[in-house]
Amino acid sequence: GENVEQHPSTLSVQEGDSAVIKCTYSDSASNYFPWYKQELGKRPQLIIDIRSNVGEKKDQRIAVTLNKTAKHFSLHITETQPEDSAVYFCAASYSGGGADGLTFGKGTHLIIQP
Amino acid sequence: EAQVTQNPRYLITVTGKKLTVTCSQNMNHEYMSWYRQDPGLGLRQIYYSMNVEVTDKGDVPEGYKVSRKEKRNFPLILESPSPNQTSLYFCASTRTGGDTDTQYFGPGTRLTVL
Numbered sequence: 660g661e662n663v664e665q666h667p668s669t670l671s672v673q674e675g676d677s678a679v680i681k682c683t684y685s686d687s688a689s690n691y692f693p694w695y696k697q698e699l700g701k702r703p704q705l706i707i708d709i710r711s712n713v714g715e716k717k718d719q720r721i722a723v724t725l726n727k728t729a730k731h732f733s734l735h736i737t738e739t740q741p742e743d744s745a746v747y748f749c750a751a752s753y754s755g756g757g758a759d760g761l762t763f764g765k766g767t768h769l770i771i772q773p
Numbered sequence: 774e775a776q777v778t779q780n781p782r783y784l785i786t787v788t789g790k791k792l793t794v795t796c797s798q799n800m801n802h803e804y805m806s807w808y809r810q811d812p813g814l815g816l817r818q819i820y821y822s823m824n825v826e827v828t829d830k831g832d833v834p835e836g837y838k839v840s841r842k843e844k845r846n847f848p849l850i851l852e853s854p855s856p857n858q859t860s861l862y863f864c865a866s867t868r869t870g871g872d873t874d875t876q877y878f879g880p881g882t883r884l885t886v887l
Contacts, residue, residue: 660832665815693876702863702878703816748815760806760831761876765815 661686663751665764673772678739680767682749683731689751692725692732693761697746706747707734736769744771775800777879779864785885786854794849794882796864804867805847806831806876807839809860816863822847854886 662685672678684692693708709716709723709732716723720739725732736743746768750761777798786792798805806821808831818831822841836858838850847866851858864879 702880704878705875708875750816760804760818760821761816762818762832763808763816765813 661689661751661753661762663749663762663764665749665767667767668765669768669770671770671772672739674739674741676739678734678736678743678769680734680747680749680769681731682733682751682764683729684751684762685730686751686753687727687730688753691752692723693750694721694723694734695748695750695763697748697766699745703748739769739771741771741773744769775877777864777866777877779862779879779882781882782880783883785887787887788855789853792851792854792884794851794862794864794884796847796849796879797845798847798864798866798877799845800866800868800877801844802866802868802877803844805841806865806867807837807847807849808863808865809833809858810863810881811860819849819862854884856886858884859886860884 665682690711695703696706697703707718707721707723709725720737722735746766748766749764752761780795803824807819808816810816817833819837820839822828828839862882865876867876
């Protein structure tokens with residue numbers, strides 16, 4: 660089955676700086692890579708995702724890049740703000756137009772220092 | 774309002790006492806999943822369902838059962854709960870099509886087994 664590794668487990672950055680979280684996956688058939696943000700005591704919420712036919716996707720201060728050859732993808736957050744503090748999870752799946760469920764990384768606790 | 778609901782939100786029980794956690798979605802999604810979240814381990818998939826009467830094991834199915842008799846409901850059953858099933862449980866349903874397989878999570882059920 661799929662295995663997703665996520666690094667770092669904790670990341671502390673100064674407000675206004677950029678943050679990068681990296682994930683690798685094992686199954687070359689995986690073709691869908693979402694990122695979720697989970698604030699304390701709340702449910703995970705999708706913030707951005709990418710499919711394997713795209714190398715990069717941006718949404719305002721958030722971007723995701725995908726390297727299929729190396730089987731890794733990254734989340735980039737620019738101009739970090741206090742509300743970006745949360746746990747971030749990457750995930751991978753082979754959906755082929757459907758969704759068989761996601762394999763998640765173990766999460767990164769992002770801390771934004773004022 | 775489009776949503777995934779879970780009940781109960783909090784449950785304390787004793788070893789061996791059968792329990793059911795309900796999950797319901799009003800978005801007409803075909804795909805539904807159950808995850809457990811434990812500190813340092815991220816989100817691990819228990820079971821998933823691709824449609825009515827179609828269910829399959831995820832990564833950690835031992836000790837759990839599910840059923841999918843109706844599209845909107847996907848209950849999680851613990852026939853004989855044990856302390857190692859103390860965890861935070863999330864149900865999720867998935868919209869498919871287009872460029873994303875957006876997964877919507879329920880609010881979570883915190884289960885303690887004594």
